[in-house]
Amino acid sequence: MKDWNTWTMEADRGLELRTHKIRVEVSRGPMAGVVTEVLGPEVRVGSGKDCDLVLEDPTVSRHHLLLRIEGDLLRVLDTTSRNGTTVDGVRIRDAYARPDSTIGLGASALRLKMMRDVVALPLSSRTRFGGLVGASVPMRRLFALLEKIARTHATVLVEGETGTGKELVAAAIHAESARASGPFMVFDCSSVSAGVLESELFGHKRGGFTGATESRMGRFEAAHGGTLFLDEIGELPLELQPKLLRALETRTITRIGENEPRRADVRIVAATNRSLAAEVERGRFREDLYYRLAVVPVRLPPLRERLDDIPLLVRHFEKEWQGRKDAPPLLPNEVLERMKAHPRPWPGNVRELRNKVEMMLSLGLDEPPWAAEETEEPPSAVLPVVNLELPLHVGLAHLENAYKRAYVERALRETGYNVSQAAKIAGVGRAFVQRVMRRHGLRSSDEGGGSEGGAAPAAAPPPVLGPSPAQGESPAPGQNLYEWYRKHPLASSEARQWPEGLVPRNGTGSKRRDEGGR
Numbered sequence: 001m002k003d004w005n006t007w008t009m010e011a012d013r014g015l016e017l018r019t020h021k022i023r024v025e026v027s028r029g030p031m032a033g034v035v036t037e038v039l040g041p042e043v044r045v046g047s048g049k050d051c052d053l054v055l056e057d058p059t060v061s062r063h064h065l066l067l068r069i070e071g072d073l074l075r076v077l078d079t080t081s082r083n084g085t086t087v088d089g090v091r092i093r094d095a096y097a098r099p100d101s102t103i104g105l106g107a108s109a110l111r112l113k114m115m116r117d118v119v120a121l122p123l124s125s126r127t128r129f130g131g132l133v134g135a136s137v138p139m140r141r142l143f144a145l146l147e148k149i150a151r152t153h154a155t156v157l158v159e160g161e162t163g164t165g166k167e168l169v170a171a172a173i174h175a176e177s178a179r180a181s182g183p184f185m186v187f188d189c190s191s192v193s194a195g196v197l198e199s200e201l202f203g204h205k206r207g208g209f210t211g212a213t214e215s216r217m218g219r220f221e222a223a224h225g226g227t228l229f230l231d232e233i234g235e236l237p238l239e240l241q242p243k244l245l246r247a248l249e250t251r252t253i254t255r256i257g258e259n260e261p262r263r264a265d266v267r268i269v270a271a272t273n274r275s276l277a278a279e280v281e282r283g284r285f286r287e288d289l290y291y292r293l294a295v296v297p298v299r300l301p302p303l304r305e306r307l308d309d310i311p312l313l314v315r316h317f318e319k320e321w322q323g324r325k326d327a328p329p330l331l332p333n334e335v336l337e338r339m340k341a342h343p344r345p346w347p348g349n350v351r352e353l354r355n356k357v358e359m360m361l362s363l364g365l366d367e368p369p370w371a372a373e374e375t376e377e378p379p380s381a382v383l384p385v386v387n388l389e390l391p392l393h394v395g396l397a398h399l400e401n402a403y404k405r406a407y408v409e410r411a412l413r414e415t416g417y418n419v420s421q422a423a424k425i426a427g428v429g430r431a432f433v434q435r436v437m438r439r440h441g442l443r444s445s446d447e448g449g450g451s452e453g454g455a456a457p458a459a460a461p462p463p464v465l466g467p468s469p470a471q472g473e474s475p476a477p478g479q480n481l482y483e484w485y486r487k488h489p490l491a492s493s494e495a496r497q498w499p500e501g502l503v504p505r506n507g508t509g510s511k512r513r514d515e516g517g518r
């Protein structure tokens, strides 16, 4: 076997992955001179705190590139970075580097060297763990870690994009732990308003606050002897964070309106789809609580990093759809291969894959559904306004954002502002819908209450989408073009920031606001 190979093998200790460390020297950029070692077989490089190699350089994208050890070669894959990647000065998307190559990313450059010594990483021999299915190296590494974690009582922080299976991880850790016979409680910190959160988590005494007509136990007490899964932990308001920290440290909670603490022997598994470390840096999350939660950090790989799992997942979803464990495969193998070559990088992850499979089975399709979706011309009514002053990729990003906003607005209106139902229509997670809502101010995060079936709060009526009296598909005669475009569902985010009262250069449209009433 070659010196530089990365391989899996049965060792005395079970299946393991043998790989190498890579020595990295930053040769250019703000971190020039730094030398470090990172562990293969895959190294994520970028400015994001969740990368394996973090480069503090504003010209480096959050997830800029992936280094992958393949045999005795080092492969460099640009992961759709903003400023591109070069290998020895040549711009690349996907290339093999020579041992002495210089990798350029933004204003930074790296020199890499594969180390000779072999490092063995344990892999699980399982291809499922609780409800999680996967046979790829990243999933087997995850299962090996989960097997260990489940045997302990340690607090776990699961980080991963929406739809990667974070809740399944929590449920599996509980099911394989000594607490399995105790309760498994799920609580989504983004599902209720800040005011209700404290009572939901810690309970209250009768008369503890106005309207508390009965005493009620919170989720902590309800999970006594079991596991409490705190989803979207990044949404926990700063003012409640000390109370959670205390609960974790003392294993006791105090109901609102009471003074005596109560015992709550609960294991916490928390999850987030954004980097909690970055939230700490932004001052939105307490550092001490972060370290209490991240005793064992678990990163769930997105589907684009484990495309080899797609066939196994599809067969799993087919069985679920048929309602039988021994149900026969339905989709031809070629279709599964085409799914691996998805034209987009699976933004909705495994949830999106499941939705696609269910759609194909329900509609009897033998072609992955995006084939039609992505070749069709958009209807002319939604043709975007082209701005040649912006590079194409910036314009496309604006368009995508505007479409996301318009889609979510529409789905919310259709469902009476029910976040879960809107997420179902969109084939995405609730967190995604909530993020778009927050980002575009569809409803501020502190008005998050009533997201389940509740109507939009009176203070923030659902915004109107599409042509409205004030905003047709084309500007009305005499209407200010800037104003019309600013309010258009497909307007770029910059356009939305334009000050009111701008007048087009050619003078078309209405007068300036300050001239208006004269």
Ligand SMILES: Nc1ncnc2c1ncn2[C@@H]1O[C@H](COP(=O)(O)OP(=O)(O)OP(=O)(O)O)[C@@H](O)[C@H]1O
Pocket (backbone or CB within 6 Å): 131, 132, 133, 134, 160, 161, 162, 163, 164, 165, 166, 167, 168, 169, 231, 273, 313, 316, 350, 351, 354, 428, 429, 430, 431, 432
């Ligand atoms: N590895 C997997 N094997 C089987 N099913 C999976 C896997 N990962 C995710 N799923 C399925 O994908 C869907 C989403 O999973 P889950 O709700 O656990 O994701 P999540 O990361 O918690 O999402 P969100 O951040 O949106 O809450 C579920 O239907 C789940 O069954």
